[in-house]
Amino acid sequence: MKHIFLFISLFFSVFGSAQNSLDELLKTYNNENIPYISVIELMEIQEQVHLFDAREKDEYEVSHIRNAINIGYTNFEIEIVKKQNIQNNDTIVVYCSLGVRSEDISEKLKEAGFTNVYNLYGGIFEWKNNNYPVINLQGQLTDKVHAYSKQWAKWLLKGKKVYSN
Template identity: 40%
Template sequence: MWSYIKWSLLSLAFLPSACSQNTTGVHVTNPEFDQRLSRILRFSVPVVSVDSFYDHKKDFFILDTRTPEEYQVSHIRGAQYMNFSNPDYTVLRDIPKERPIVVYCSVGYRSEKIGEDLQKRGFSKVFNLYGSIFEWVNEGHPVVNSTGEVTQKVHTYNKRWSQYVYHPAIKKIW
């Protein structure tokens, strides 16, 4: 009987963390944005923080999974474009299956879906940039436009999602 009670109490102690979707230890700076991400992501693809990615960016193959319009407004320098709605996997034909890949979109939902596809295709080191391009610019990292010039513009998908880009220098476009 004691072991049953002890097991029940331990189960209750760990229940809140088991029910939380984001058990990765990776968070964005805005708690409201972090809660929103925790509700929309499944965490089926390992996440990487903006800081960790920034420190090792040169080691990753980077895929931007947004729409053509979003990518043209701005993207992370060095990112290859892969349209979420019509992905062209030929951009990966020369990429070894064990090469680390970071996928991103506006907030991480679309990139998570592409990341799942990449995992199914045998890529073993796929990471979703947590908070995606929104958190990237919120933390003050540069983005470039279609001609490769640094820009302060970010396509925020729509007005509702634009609330999660809060860096004062960023001009929101939707």
Template identity: 40%
Template sequence: MFKFLKVLIRLKFSNVEEITSKELAQLLLDSGKPRPLVLDARSQTEYAVSHIETATHIDYITPDLAVLSTVPKDNPIVVYCAVGYRSAKLAQQLNEAGMKCIYNLSGGIFQWANEGRLIFRDEQPTQVVHPYNAIWGKLLKSSYHAQEE
């Protein structure tokens, strides 16, 4: 199902470039390249459970683009959500607003976590991710599901 979903996202948002979790992990470690701005386009509740370490939360429905005013136009920006749909939609909006070097994280934080990459809560590593809902949560390994709070 994950593969099918990725194809649908690519078809709907064909003008949005993607970056894989492996590519993002390498980019975050490469001190010789500009550090990407990582934007988490999930709800504040999802973000509070866990996120990629350097991520900044942004509302994907009504994004505050002023947050990006200090970012150089050629600085890479990577947007992610649970599986990639909301972030692709936001990446498209950023492209239309004139931002350059916008990437959608393919597979979102679910794929990031499923691959065993580090996720954080309150600046501390954690092992859980908000599963979004019962349907989409099936794409996240059950060992990473956050319990209802």
């Protein structure tokens, strides 16, 4: 169901009904059943959490936050997470581009019994906008960030925007 809302949002953003703030965008598309964690908070505890990237493989391959495991969105399977040997009360942070898809995945993690799950507010866009590093598949620092779509790219203020072909 959220897929439909996501595509509708992209349609309306093209024709002028776009949100004016990230808060508005997230309130529009998220249930907010999962608590947010800020990029500043994540930066402080990054080495102590399980970090999952809920973007698609091509987005992750452009760049991702160090130590993040790509679990995807469209073909997400809870078994990928369970293979990581995570305790149900371990801290998990999930991110995507802005925080919409990551909420969906976070809800699935909660349903699977994980109790300490957070959604990264503003996702990798907010991470990069705060000058925090992202890496490519070779583990090298990069300025590139997959912008998801031309419409949502407006939220990525820093770095080099990359789009899928």
